[in-house]
Amino acid sequence: MKLSRFARFSIALLFVWIVLFAFLPQIMVLIASVLSKGATDFILFEPTVQNYARLFDPIYLQIFVDSLVLASVTTLLCLIIAFPFAATLARAPKAWRPLLLILVIIPFWTSSLVRTYALIALLKTKGLINAALLFLGIIDAPLELMYTQVAVFIGMVYTLLPFMILPLYAALEKIDVRLIEAASDLGAGFWSRLMRITIPLSLSGIIAGSMLVFLPALGMFYIPDLLGGAKNLIIGSFIRNQFLTFRDWPFGAAASMLLSLMMLLMVALYAYAQRRERA
Amino acid sequence: MTQPLLSLRNIQKTYNGIDVLRGFYLEIQQGEFLTLLGPSGCGKTTVLRLIGGFEGSDGGEIVMDGVRINDLPPHERTVNTVFQSYALFPHMDVFENVAFGLRMKKLGEAQIQSAVAEALEMVQLGAHERKRPSQLSGGQQQRVAIARAVVNKPRILLLDESLSALDYKLRKQMQIELKTLQRRLGITFLFVTHDQEEALSMSDRIVVMHEGRIEQVGTPKEIYEEPKTLFVANFIGEANTFTCNLIEQRQGEVLLGYEGRTFCVKTTKTPSARLTLLIRPEDLRVERRLEDVKSPNYFEAVLEQVIYKGTTIDLLLRLDNAREIMASEFYNEDSDALLYQEGERLYLYWVDGWEVLLDEAE
Known part of the structure; x- marks a missing residue:
């Protein structure tokens, strides 16, 4: 295949960009993760696997498990909420779809940190949600929402939901309506159609969306910090603390590498699912 | 005359303010090969979709075996469709595609195995049961679509322009195969096409449609030799x-x-x-x-x-x-x-x- 000069230039630019800003930093983190911490220097050039060994200490392991649980539950909640949402979007009249999609994307225009502070205004004891519920007489006393696990999940799901909706929408929109009709014709009711046709055919979207939610959820330390009262440490905050607070760069780097490894596994899973779909 | 298998009575259907079907009456007899023939936009596919249950009518009744079925969803109707684009499930192999309807009926595994094997044998695809639809030729996909519908033993098999995607020679061959199959199975076929030659060579009766109305109903010979309207005369031959x-x-x-x-x-x-x-x-x-x-x-x-x-x-x-x-x-x-x-x-x-x-x- 002969490429135009512009195409070659663009590819070269992308390549240089990725090498400079993604690949090289990752290599530096990898190198840092197998070096030691010095008393005065951030990094001593003494190779060690101690950093990785320390990660398996029950205290740190607990942080990983907590993070994984938080991210998994967030992903599951997003999936459950986003699926009907995206399905409705994908079947909406063609003329409405761009507008509906813009409504999904608009929150991105505001920093998610700002939006998290806005959530506090909604969730706090004298916040909008409690005020509204009290006013409507649904509750007698204000609910304790802030600094609970519920608040953390509300914040996480709210922030990450569009990342689930968009790939799901893209996958669901591609499903030929006639396949659904054919399933219906062959005797499949709503649930059978969903389980046997819609979900298998949107699997790549489900995996893509889950990755886009799960991976940031591991690192979004400010939401549990602000809404959950920093009661649980998650990987994101742990890594930040190692670099900024405890100044233990090699240990932070090792934790980063573990996170990268998990992401890599998920990308591999995604690639596998896509290949299976195409076959 | 015996009770018709299916009757459409005074069916109205409007899309975006345009009448697609106006006061449409049709009776389908048990075991016949009936063809709806007409130019595109004449409403023939709409009739098929109404019988399949994919569209609701804006008026009139659909009666099958004496029972009104207007409000039954497609999955509760005893008709099956061979779609124009075949609509085979891309994530299932040939066997699973054909088995789909039987699995929905919750038949036993042994029963499914033998029924699917028989259906695939009938369309001469026994050797391809583990292939994905994308690995098959157009003609083979067509056959899978037929097997997938026929295996459910529908009261009526609905075929929507089912041969139009095939090339000329294959189409001729499939016409003969379909007709043979229909005779052997004794299933009522309702076939939709815009190809007058196809309609003439396969049908027991032809319904010529034009702008949402029936122009003429008759045997191929009647339609060709004694057209009742100028439209029929010009459209056929x-x-x-x-x-x-x-x-x-x-x-x-x-x-x-x-x-x-x-x-x-x-x-x-x-x-x-x-x-x-x-x-x-x-x-x-x-x-x-x-x-x-x-x-x-x-x-x-x-x-x-x-x-x-x-x-x-x-x-x-x-x-x-x-x-x-x-x-x-x-x-x-x-x-x-x-x-x-x-x-x-x-x-x-x-x-x-x-x-x-x-x-x-x-």
Whole structure:
């Protein structure tokens, strides 16, 4: 295949960009993760696997498990909420779809940190949600929402939901309506159609969306910090603390590498699912 | 007459303010091969989708075995569809595609295995059961789609332009296979097509549709030889049509005037003042000399073009009033047709009784 000069230039630019800003930093983190911490220097050039060994200490392991649980539950909640949402979007009249999609994307225009502070205004004891519920007489006393696990999940799901909706929408929109009709014709009711046709055919979207939610959820330390009262440490905050607070760069780097490894596994899973779909 | 398997009664259907079907009536008998034939946009696919349950009607009743089924969703109807695009499930292999309907019925695994194997054997795809639809040719996909529908033993099999995606030769072959299959299974087939040749060669009865209404229902022979309307005559096969004036009605025959000529045609009907005389190209005989013309009803025309078609030779002629007229002759080695010179004056006549009189003028 002969490429135009512009195409070659663009590819070269992308390549240089990725090498400079993604690949090289990752290599530096990898190198840092197998070096030691010095008393005065951030990094001593003494190779060690101690950093990785320390990660398996029950205290740190607990942080990983907590993070994984938080991210998994967030992903599951997003999936459950986003699926009907995206399905409705994908079947909406063609003329409405761009507008509906813009409504999904608009929150991105505001920093998610700002939006998290806005959530506090909604969730706090004298916040909008409690005020509204009290006013409507649904509750007698204000609910304790802030600094609970519920608040953390509300914040996480709210922030990450569009990342689930968009790939799901893209996958669901591609499903030929006639396949659904054919399933219906062959005797499949709503649930059978969903389980046997819609979900298998949107699997790549489900995996893509889950990755886009799960991976940031591991690192979004400010939401549990602000809404959950920093009661649980998650990987994101742990890594930040190692670099900024405890100044233990090699240990932070090792934790980063573990996170990268998990992401890599998920990308591999995604690639596998896509290949299976195409076959 | 026995109770029809399915009746459509006074069906109305409107899309975006446009009437697709208006007061549509149709009865389908058990075991017949019925074809809905018409140009695109005539509402034939809508009829199929109404029976399949994919669309709701805006009025009227759909009755199957005496039971109103208007409000049944597709998965509760005992009809199956072979879609125009086949709509095979891309994530399932051939076996699972065919087994889908049986799994929905929660049949036992052994029963499913044998039923699917039998269905695939029937469409000669037994060797391909582990392939994905994307690995099959168009004709094979078509067969899977048929097997997937037929395996459920539907009361009616609905086929939506099911052959139109195939190339000519395969289409011919599938036409024969479908017809054979229908006879063997005894299942009622409702076939939708815009291809008149396909309709003629496969159907027991044809319903010719035009702009949401039925133009004519009849056997292929009736539709071709005795079209009831000008639309049917022009849509099915080639037709030479002449708008005539009624000059005189006599006992059992009428005198017609066309551009200064008079034709005497036998009929028992009382035609209207202006009517159409229809003669199929293959019913016209061509002679060089007036003495050889064996009928008082004839045209004089100038030969413009000779079109060789293998089994037939089409002669394109022009009357003095500039009207084109087409005559087909079967080709044989001794035929004069190839010897006619373009620009030559020829005489055209037809055998009494082969013409059709239509009570409408173009």
